[in-house]
Amino acid sequence: MTQAFDIVIVGAGMVGAALATGLGREGFSVAMIDRAPAPTFDPEAEPDIRVSALSAGSERYLQSLGAWNHILGMRATPYRRLAVWDETRHPLSNLLPRTSNRVEFSAAELNAAHLGHIVENSVTQQGLWQAAEAEPSVTVLAGSGVSGIAETVDHATVTLENNRQLTAALVIGADGAQSRVRDMAGIGVTRNQYAQQAMIISVRYRGQVQDITWQGFYPSGPRAFLPLYSAGSDYPGESRASLVWYDSSQEIARLKRLGSDALMAEIQQGFPKELPPLTHIESRASFPIARQHAKQYSAGRIVLTGDAAHTINPLAGQGVNLGFQDAQCLQNVLKEARRAGTDLAGPSVLARYEQQRRPANRRMMLAMDAFYHLFSNQTPPLHLLRNVGLGTARALPFARNYVARYAMGIDDELPAVIRQLAARLPGLNQH
Ligand SMILES: Cc1cc2nc3c(=O)[nH]c(=O)nc-3n(C[C@H](O)[C@H](O)[C@H](O)COP(=O)(O)OP(=O)(O)OC[C@H]3O[C@@H](n4cnc5c(N)ncnc54)[C@H](O)[C@@H]3O)c2cc1C
Known part of the structure; x- marks a missing residue:
């Protein structure tokens, strides 16, 4: 059976699901497909190991899509302060006050209620899926990946692994850093692997939920604290947090081999003294980090967004915020094209998207490299x-x-x- 849509979005992570919802709200008929099953939320379960700091700009966008209340209804932790400091020792370190190389931003100074929220990626994704499913013109197809894309003069045909076929004027690749859609479109990437890797560690600590997120910079890489939510009645007086430890791949490999108690001791000793006392390590995972940029954002009837188009060093937590900006830009460009009666995959339409987003994404990559x-x-x-x-x-x-x-x-x-x-x-x- 072949179903026809205006747009097929391959990959319904945070960026793809946001775009599907936004385009659905504009009245486009959209198929949003993901090879993974629909995300689920269990309030009792340990947090998703992947969390993101969502900026106030991203919050406004998620609100406009009707996803933010779903997210708040699951869980999201506002942070009202953000601190950054240098932990490199030098001969004068002991003589200088600890605050001399520290910068702290606070929501109060900006007359804002908060600076942003720390949200588990699966929670944001699920909030967006709920918003997408509420749009009558969005069809959500989970559990089967894309196996092929063929193009004719006026449409593309997307074949799923379960042999289902979908046609559309435009196919959007939002299938992440290892994008198959990008490969199918024949679009290459420039890629720089950083020497550092990131290890993410979900922990419980003694104390109340904190309203600060911080990052101490060591010569081997930053070490960051992202507050999460209260650990609940099972662990009275404890809260959860996500820690990120950037270091050389050899050091990350060594840390990964440690048992929980040994790792906890290393963290308590190796992290800045602002880290509250840890009580338990819940999970850990490590990620290679790379700056990657698609050589072009579109080819034929295919266009790329989010991590499929670019990945950046996550040290300032801007990855998904950039993806959301791509999504908003592409939505506006497509709305404009429809108003003008132009083919959604017209070269000038997709070029307009790339002209706006490539320089902005590149600027952020360079800033992160700086x-x-x-x-x-x-x-x-x-x-x-x-x-x-x-x-x-x-x-x-x-x-x-x-x-x-x-x-x-x-x-x-x-x-x-x-x-x-x-x-x-x-x-x-x-x-
Ligand atoms: C260590 C680390 C920490 C980070 N911290 C932050 C942070 O604090 N803040 C921030 O903004 N960003 C952060 N990021 C970056 C952020 O996670 C990514 O930018 C974001 O997840 C990209 O979203 P996406 O929707 O483009 O891609 P993804 O999240 O990768 O989603 C891709 C989706 O496509 C689906 N898919 C894949 N292949 C197929 C296929 N063949 N067919 C169908 N579906 C498919 C997948 O199942 C998935 O649902 C971090 C990244 C790393 C590595």
Whole structure:
């Protein structure tokens, strides 16, 4: 059986599901397909190992899609403060107050209720699936991946692994960093694997749910604390958090081999002293990290969004926020095309999307690389530069608020100083 749609979205992660909902709300007939079964939520279960810091900009977008209340109804942790500091030791370390190289942003200073929320990826995805399913023009097909895409002059035919066939004017690849759709479209990538890997550790700690998320930068990579929710009546007085430990692949491999007690001791010793006392390690996973950019965002009747188009260093937690910006841009461009009576996959339509999103995505990649190079380094001038940088950000409320507004997704232009720094770093190519 072949079903016809305006648009088929392959991959219903956070980005694909958001796009399906938004396009459905605009009245497009959309098929949203994912090879995984529909996500489920169990309030008693341990948290998803993958969590994201969603900016205020992403929150507004999820609200506009009708997904935010579903997310809040499951669980999301607001953070009202965000702190960053340098943990590199140098000869004067003991003489300087600990706050000298620390910058902290607070919602109160920005007259905001919070800076953002930490949300488990599966919760965001599920909130979006519920919103998508509520749209009459969206058809959700879970549990079967894409096996082929064929194109004719006026449509594309998507074949699923269960042999079902769907036709559409446009196929959107939102199937993540290892995108099959991208391969099927014959689109290559430029890729730089970072020396560091990220280990994510779900923990319980003694104390109340914290309202701060922080990141301490060591020469071997950052170590971050993302607060989650109360551990409930089974563990009175305890809360949950997600820790991220960036380090060399050898060090991450060593940490992964440790038993829970030994790993907990290493974390308690290796993390900044702001880490509350841990009581239990619930789960852990490690991820290689890479900067990857599709050489083009579209080919024929196929267009890419989210991680299928780009991945960035996750150290500032901006990956999905960028994907949501892609989704909003593509939705606007497609709405415009329909109004003009143009083919949704017309070259000028898809070029308009790429013209808007490629430079913005690239700027963020470069900014993340700037942070990575600046902090993963013990060279004295860089050490000085980053402390001056953090000192400046701390001392100048204007600069600090500017950076915070950007990190919150209120402004979408990088602060000029970071743009200039990114542009001067060696080894950053044109992609
Ligand atoms: C260690 C780490 C920490 C991160 N922390 C943050 C953070 O704090 N904040 C942030 O914004 N971002 C963060 N990110 C990045 C963020 O996770 C990604 O940017 C985001 O998940 C991308 O969403 P997506 O929907 O594009 O892709 P994905 O989440 O990868 O979703 C792809 C979907 O496509 C489906 N799929 C795959 N192949 C097929 C197929 N052949 N057929 C059908 N369906 C298919 C999959 O089942 C999946 O549902 C982090 C990433 C890493 C590695």
